[in-house]
Amino acid sequence: MSQFFRIPLTARVTLVLAGLMVLLGVIASQQILTILNRVQTERIRELATAHVEALSVALGPSVLRNDVWEVYDTLERAARASDKGRIAFTAVSDASGLVLAATDPRRAPVGSDYAALAGQAHTLDTLSLRGAQPVLQLKAPLAFQDRLVGHIVSELDVGDLLAERSHIGYLLVFWNALATAGLALVGLFATRKIMAPFALLAERMSRSVGAPEPIPSEDLPRGETEFARLASTYNAMVAAVREKAEAERRLASRERFVSLGRLSSSLAHEINNPLGGLLNATDTIRKYADNPNVVRSSAELLERGLKHLRDVVRVTLEQNRIDRSGVPASLTDFEDLQLLIGPEVRRRAQELAWDIQISEAAVARLPSSQIRQILLNLLLNASAAAGESGQVALGAVEAQDGLRFKISDSGPGLSPAARQRLLPRQPVPLGGGVGLRLVHDLVQDLKGHIILSRNDTGNLLEVLFPQEQTDEG
């Protein structure tokens, strides 16, 4: 049954129509065959009655005299003259049940028992063609001058009638099949015509995956039909979906800055911490300007502090460069990521494990911007999940099936909401950030997969970029 509902609606309506036609055909055919059977039975009864009456008239005196030859001669002549050889066999007995003569004397010899011939025979009243064999057996009393003088048993060849019935049956099946097929075809065209607006709707809905298109105003049906209402509702729905997608896109682009916001406090600390030392160094230089050793050591201190600040600023600038599209990723991106996540990790007194086992050539197959965005979001998320003094790790290996990045943390695991954002084809729940959803979309764009798992020590999130896809990238 479930298979039936997978068939297109147009075909289903046609099938239902054809089914009803077949049902109608079967009932009508049954009626016709029943009437035919009745007509044929009446015909054969009339013929049998006439046969018996004629034999009674012709044979009565001969049977009364037990004139074997006259009975035989009459039967033989009657058989020769019978309607299309309908009477295949006849035997006549005297009143005591001994056969006087038969059209086939070898089958029913003179003096043999009539009852043995007429055992299964019908009487005129019970004669029927329903379920009949090609030869019908009939028995009847032979009356002459109002008294029983003998018995008749005849075999009627009804093979032609049965063949006629069978022929009509086949004709009915054929014409019914033809009519059903014809009407089903008409039904198919009619249904397709009726269903055309729905086909248009379906086509619009499936034209672009995930982005249904509205029905153009020129294609909208006129009037207040069901479909007109459906089409306008659909167009309104498409508009709403587009607005929602636009909002999501805006939110996603803003997410980058959200993650930067989260980084900014860390960066402030990162800059602020050495700033105290640097200011102290300038004070020391000012105070001991004439002491070359002090000035030199303070200058070196200043240089180290400023270099650190320079690196922090470079990485931050790199992360937020507006046009990075098309730049391939490199191992430097991982160093930058380590710098970017470093302050967050330290702030939470976390332990960061960093194990990049991939070659420059392998990583160059991925775009720099997207891979940085993916890994930074996942690392920030892992750091947040690991909590104070937790553990965060990033591993990258070149596996047989492609590039495999492993982000693990010692936290309690992803919340159901966060998991939904990461996994494919899950509707985004209301509320919450869009960072993880952005990760999902970016991974999907790069034709990668996200695999979530949990072991005794914490969470493991793997991002796999298969070989062939990475080749293309």
Place this chain on the structure above:
Amino acid sequence: MTLPRRNLTAMLAVTAAAACLPIAGRAARSFRLGITPVFLDNDANLLEKLGRALFEASGFRVEFEQRRTYEEVTGLLLQGSVDVAWLCGYPYLQHQDVLSLLAVPVWQGRPLYQSYLIVGDEDSATRLNDLEGGVHAFSDPDSNSGYLMTTSDLIRNGRQPASFFSRAIFTYGHRNVVRAVASGLVRSGSVDGYVWEVLAAEEPALTQRTKVIGKSEWVGFPPFCARKDRMQEPHILTFQQALFALGSRDSGRKALELLRFDKLMQGEPALFDGIAERMRDLDALR
């Protein structure tokens, strides 16, 4: 007769046959000839040709008076309802005191014929005694070949004709006897040997389903008879001469050809001595 049924459709009234004669004039005197289907079957073509031949030979318009049995035809002859009758030797001898021989057909060179005892072609019987307990077909109780021969054979064998067969039927026609045996209606039958031989030539499909297991001695062929007291009447004598002269005209030859006769001749009562002997055997039983 059981001869060719080529044009046989239904029984033609004798008058109708006569009416067909193109040269039959109003003045032509009619002559009534008694026949039975025992010997002579209802062959319209044969009757028409025989009637024409006799008319041409005698000038008489022949009316065929046909009855079912020899008894009936003999009765017609005795009471004068027919002038001449084609009988069997047995009824002739039964009434020899009042009947005279007019003519006897000559078949295969002799005015003689036999009685055949026949059975179905697959029957194992080889003689009369093997047929005990079966159903037997006679042609007519007044037929020599179709009754008297077999019955007297049984008497000569010391058997009782009434109880030898489980059942005996009369078909009132030699051809019918052959049909009854061929169809299996009866096991055996007594039939005119001349009729069987003619049928074997004309309807071999019928006789092939039978076989002859006994033949009687040769006895006088079924004769044309007239009442003794009318034998000198001119028209009887004319008719007799016409019978003898059949072979001298085309029409007569055609009729003889159909009947497969050589000619008709004046027969002697002695031809029927064999039948007379058998009648005595039968009378002895009674």
